[in-house]
Amino acid sequence: MPTEFGLFRIYTFVNDENKDHAVIVRGDPRGKEDVPVRIHSECLTGDVLGSLRCDCRDQLIQSLRYLGRQDYGMLIYLRQEGRGIGLLNKIKAYSLQDSGADTVEANLKLGLPVDSRDYSFASEVIKFFEIKSIYIMTNNPEKMKALIESGINVKGRIPIFSDPTPYDKFYLETKKIKLGHEIENI
Ligand SMILES: Nc1nc2c(ncn2[C@@H]2O[C@H](COP(=O)(O)OP(=O)(O)OP(=O)(O)O)[C@@H](O)[C@H]2O)c(=O)[nH]1
Numbered sequence: 001m002p003t004e005f006g007l008f009r010i011y012t013f014v015n016d017e018n019k020d021h022a023v024i025v026r027g028d029p030r031g032k033e034d035v036p037v038r039i040h041s042e043c044l045t046g047d048v049l050g051s052l053r054c055d056c057r058d059q060l061i062q063s064l065r066y067l068g069r070q071d072y073g074m075l076i077y078l079r080q081e082g083r084g085i086g087l088l089n090k091i092k093a094y095s096l097q098d099s100g101a102d103t104v105e106a107n108l109k110l111g112l113p114v115d116s117r118d119y120s121f122a123s124e125v126i127k128f129f130e131i132k133s134i135y136i137m138t139n140n141p142e143k144m145k146a147l148i149e150s151g152i153n154v155k156g157r158i159p160i161f162s163d164p165t166p167y168d169k170f171y172l173e174t175k176k177i178k179l180g181h182e183i184e185n186i
């Protein structure tokens, strides 16, 4: 698949819930060591519509740009919208955030988990390609931990910072303080 970031191959994998996840592969990472991998969670509002309420689109573009410069690597696009609560609930959470709640409080007020994402599917994909070790592109230590616990040899982390805007500064601060994201530029 030719993209503005370079040439990739695209695969789809379907899980038990019948969600089709996309894997965008650069070069041939099969059997390789030290493969850069971005595991990106779906964000329709940011990734597709360009919403500035979050940094998702910026991280997606930075990841693809980075991967496009590598000989091999992959981006696993997981259909776990809204950290797993789905689009409808994320929009309800946005409404509560407009009344003052932060991104964590809003989920809790809706009676939903703060983060119900599952990375086992991403691990299966990495194992499918027989990748020996990875560098994970994330600021989220929980994501890294989940991958290690599922048996992936994670050699290290590649941070992806985006410049905060007036629209996402509070969101990024909350991710740093309440969700433990290692964001150094706020
Ligand atoms: N529930 C909820 N989900 C959100 C909100 N803003 C963005 N998301 C979702 O959050 C997911 C991305 O998670 P983030 O917390 O931004 O980042 P991360 O994937 O944990 O960490 P990185 O790997 O550093 O990007 C996507 O599925 C978005 O749809 C929000 O305010 N509420």
Ligand SMILES: [Zn+2]
Binding pocket: 043, 045, 046, 047, 054, 055, 056, 057
């Ligand atoms: Zn987003």
